[in-house]
Amino acid sequence: MKNYYSRLLAASAVILSILLIVLGIILGQFFHLFAEDIDPAIQQKYWVFLLFTLALVFVVMMFVMAKLLQQYVQPIDHFTDVAHQLAQGNYIVRAHREDGQMNQQLTSAINQIARNLQENSTLRTMEQERLKTLISSIGSSLLMFGRQGAVNLVNRVYEETFHKSSEELIGRTYKDIGLPADIEREIEAIFLTEEKRSFQSKVYLDDGLCHLEVYGAPVIGENGNWLGIVIILHDITELIRLEQVRKDFVANVSHELKTPVTSIKGFSEMLLDGVVEDAAIKREFLEIMYKESNRLQLLIEDLLHLSSMERGSFEITRRPVDLMDVIGQSVKIVQTKLQDKDMKIVLEAPESLLIQADHDRLVQVMVNLLNNAVAYSQGGTVITISIQEVSGSVSIAVTDQGIGIMPSELPRLFERFYRIDRARSRESGGTGLGLAIVKHIIEAHQGTVTVDSEVGTGTTFILQLPLKEEIK
Template sequence: MKDLYSRLAIACAVLLSVLLTGLGIVLGQFFPLFARDVAIDLQRQYWVYLIITLIIAFVISLLIAMRMMMQYARPVDEVTRVAVQIAQGDYLIRTKTDEPEYDNELAIAVNKIASNLQEMSTLRTMEQERLKTLIESMGSGLLMFGREGAVNLVNGVFEKTFGFSKEELIGRTYKTIGLPADIENLIEAVFMTEQVHEKQVRLDAGGLFSYMGVYGAPVIGHHGNWLGIVVVMHDITKLIKLEEVRKDFVANVSHELRTPITSIKGFTETLLDGAMNEPVIMKEFLEIIQKESDRLHLLIDDLLELSAMERESFSLQFSQINLKEVINDAMTIVSGNLERKKMNFVLDIPDQIIIEGDAGRLIQVMVNLLSNAINYSKEQTKITVSVKMMAHDVLIKVQDEGIGIEQSELTRLFERFYRVDRARSRESGGTGLGLAIVKHLVEAHSGTVELESTIGIGTTISIQVPLRQ
């Protein structure tokens, strides 16, 4: 506004100068009026007219100047003010174009510039938010170093994995962070060679080992200039453990298959070498061969059964079944082994519990659980099966008075071929796949399996399945 008033004053001064100049010209034309022979009254009247004319002219010129200022100077000041605020980062401000004096090309151009800058700012903000969301949502830890080796970007996964905070990482070099030595060496190798490097790193967190796949690569700009490096760390602990399980599975399958095959082959060769001429020895060897053949057949059947359950096409045949009948059918199947060890069976179940499930598969589950309870219990002990109704589920517990299992072994009992005592398991005729099959079938019924055990007291396996699928 100060600029507006200054310009107005200058314009008025110019106009006043013009008027005074004109007045001088007029006075020159009428100079004879000031001669001595002119009457004093006439001179005074002339001066009054002249002053009044001058005042009227000044007011008119002032109004014209103000009008000019309003029409030309004030819009320029308004546009200047808006331009200054845009330069300061306020892209939402606009010049007024609804009034005639503001509706000009300069105001429209400034508004267009502000609109474009606002769109660019919004787009940049969206891209930053998108990048931030992407970096924070990725399942891998991320570190980005500048050209000088200082951290300038880190995500939450890295903070959570290594226990750092973003505030204490930004600006620090990779050598002062305190990363594991293998990761430090990889970062240094990327800086030195400006090449991609990858490495698997094992981390020790108080005796608990985890594995990280570390990938480091240089960051190259659009014009080929080197900006720094990026390091991505992905937790591959599950993959490593899965690979170990796979190796264990192959080794266990090979061992379990080799044992009966070796026995069958050895006793067959002995018979062919002449032992078949002795009836007693031949009968004993043939019984062993039959036993090992049955064991091999059972092992292959369980493997095929487990493989079928793990396929996507595996499905259950659901129907309304009486749970008491299912348990009685399973008891009938294992009754021979139960009588052989002179064990007692106690069933605690309401008369009518109807659930929706696959009768054949649930019988298979109960047979595996009862067989385990029998095989790992002493003679003349007791097996108790109790069934309890809940709001939406049914709880089945199979409790034995067997040898019990160490607490450290409980989490691995549902792995295929895992055995606490391999020698005893082989003597009992088990394949090591029973509990794995139980787990798959119960989960296929949308249920859960839990195991509790105490050494020398016994083991309890609890199955919880929904009443309705």
């Protein structure tokens, strides 16, 4: 229908030409029948007049035809072109206003259709953008499969978690994208039963083992049409880890409380039953009971401190503190243990260094670190404490020459009740909570604590504290 006006005008010219030629032939035949005796010069003039008249009629008729076609047919070309552009998705095109009531009505109708299509297109684009943003913002991985089991939608979280791009996944079936076997079986079950399913799965990724809570459901359209299924994978690795930490904590607390309680109960029963008559043995039993009760008291106090810190009710009192005073007081507290193992401390620090901190809490930190250094070192070795100021903060390093720590144990070193050598820790009277408390106290000061160790060589704990109080 494009250029309909031009083609119709050309066709009209051809038809009109044929009609005039036929008319000319007919008139010529009549003239020939009735004008045989007329002078040839007059006949020639007649033929010239006839041809001129036919040409004039042709021109006038073509002019009239062109005007008629321009008024009634040429708008069809324009409307056809506008409709063609609308069909191709160009919704901003508009029809021009034409003369005539019919053309004006058609122009208004086409323009209204164009505006409606543009509004619908804008609305659909906005809805698609919102849906895309929503799917991308979901904190869980999402996959959508069509009725044939091929992937037709995947979000950014899935791509980042499983390190696969949407180009690799779109169009492939659920059996070809590397999902675990149990997830594939559940997806197949959802296709067969068209019912919702929820289950847990494990996936081994580059970052390690990942625990997933998988939810699958059929996708039903507005008219009840079955469109496929959607699979959502929640990463519950951290929840599983926290649950395991809770279980370990309960088990460790039970174990740590059981040992001193059993000892106290056993020795007290023997003394009450009068089985032991020897005064020296009775005193030995009482000393053991006293030692175990002290250990039980320390354990309870550490648990209360740790619980207070983790509840957020733990507060520190900042004031100017001289680190040299903190180190001196901490060394005095552990001096007896140092003498028992013939160990000494080497201090590498300036004469005075003031920071904004809680004096008593820092003493508690240093005593814990020094006690660990003494407990896990051989007699006659040296513990080095080095302090230096580094770009607005102070670094405190406590280095021993002890047994060291395996690299695999370093990530768990600050967990509650985690011990490298349980027997030696119990002999030293430790509760297994010291490093967890150290970590909480340092973090309360907006600082960090790290550890560097080599088996058989020694261990270094590094505390990084700000020189001035940070305002939050």
